Amino acid sequence: MRSYKEIRGILQERITSQQWQPGDLLPSEQALSEEFGCTRSTVNRAMRELADAGLVERRRKAGTRVVQPKSHPATISIPVIRQEIENKDQSYKYLLLERLEALPPEDVRAQLGLEQNEKALFLKSLHYGDGIPQQLDVRWINISALPEASQESFADIGPNDWLLQRVPHPNIEHVFRADKATAEEQRLLQLQECEPVFTIERRTWISGQGITYVRLVHPGSRYRMATRSSATPTFN
Amino acid sequence: MRSYKEIRGILQERITSQQWQPGDLLPSEQALSEEFGCTRSTVNRAMRELADAGLVERRRKAGTRVVQPKSHPATISIPVIRQEIENKDQSYKYLLLERLEALPPEDVRAQLGLEQNEKALFLKSLHYGDGIPQQLDVRWINISALPEASQESFADIGPNDWLLQRVPHPNIEHVFRADKATAEEQRLLQLQECEPVFTIERRTWISGQGITYVRLVHPGSRYRMATRSSATPTFN
DNA sequence: AAGTGGTCTAGACCACGAA
DNA sequence: TCGTGGTCTAGACCACTTC
Structure with missing residues (x-):
């Protein structure tokens, strides 16, 4: 008798060995359960996980087919900057540069879902590792959603850490870019001539209500984002 | 009676509403199955998927707890460049710039797992959308793993497309970077002064054997990578 | 020792959708 | 129409890990 993990592995x-090639039809759950001497539920779980991983596509009546990949799925984990720095055993320093309540630009207003004349909290801060600037955090926070933010000075705690405590599991959207550094970014991040920045744009919301919109700006020469999940994921 | 999806949603x-906060212990599967009037299996599936999504952590005997997030998980889908261009209804053009078999540099040799004096196939190609260069593909292919590559001219088919047909589901690792453009990149990608490149480094292998190592170089001003999977994933 | 989650069984009913 | 996968049940045994 075989476990669902063994079956999934087989x-x-x-x-991957291409015994079954893209487009090929796999045997039905029924057939496989007989081959492996287990119940259909067990085979179902194995195949369902392969489908979640993007290796096969399943449709009722049509059966299960090997996918012809048209893209490379990957999962990344974007660490909170303080964590990332401390994990590298560097000393972490946080510096608040700017804090004010103001009318956000139109695009941010739309992203946060604010009214026409509604103010939001603007924060600009720098995060250092071993005294070297690693991340510039430029952020708008929706005060209607988080009125406590108005009372917080953010002098000692970074907005990212603060938000993770208040709103631990929001919805998130990210955009990654390689940008030319602005003059200000070049100065604040101590960039060399022509050194680009790696930008992470993040929008978070919860049940339709915008929470924050932020640009995380990193020195191109000091930042990389890595992935170790594959089209053929390493299951446990 | 409630389905596992309803339970997962509840x-x-x-x-997310913080009725249960990070660190809090959730009721046991037993208790929840009574609350929802279903079997433990159903609750198990709901909670397992929440664990997969990173919202909770489960340990035998210790129970299920809400996670205090220390990073933002995200999933991206890196499209094959031809697909991406055609999806935007642009005309796709492929141009092979260089093709030769040679000894790769040490780091590539290690990545591909080659012997000391083993040659590999080197390819340099450009991908255009509507006549504008969108991606520079600089690549090493392991000929031991893919001897057919020696016979392929790559004059008419891009190496990415070719490889996806031969080795549809390899293991993959990615690294993303914002880099200063080299002089050659600036010329080939028609970059402006100081315009950075968004680089995707990809390593693929299958059962321990290296397949390819590639740098995909994109004009920073014409490329973005987006994510729509959240810490609180939008389940189906 | 005992409570928790992890997995499996042997059935069942049903929704979907290809033929 | 009817074969396929999607889900659920009522039970069971076990592994793990805290107490």
């Missing part, structure tokens, strides 16, 4: 092997 | 709601 099926995965048959796919 | 639990998710209790977490």
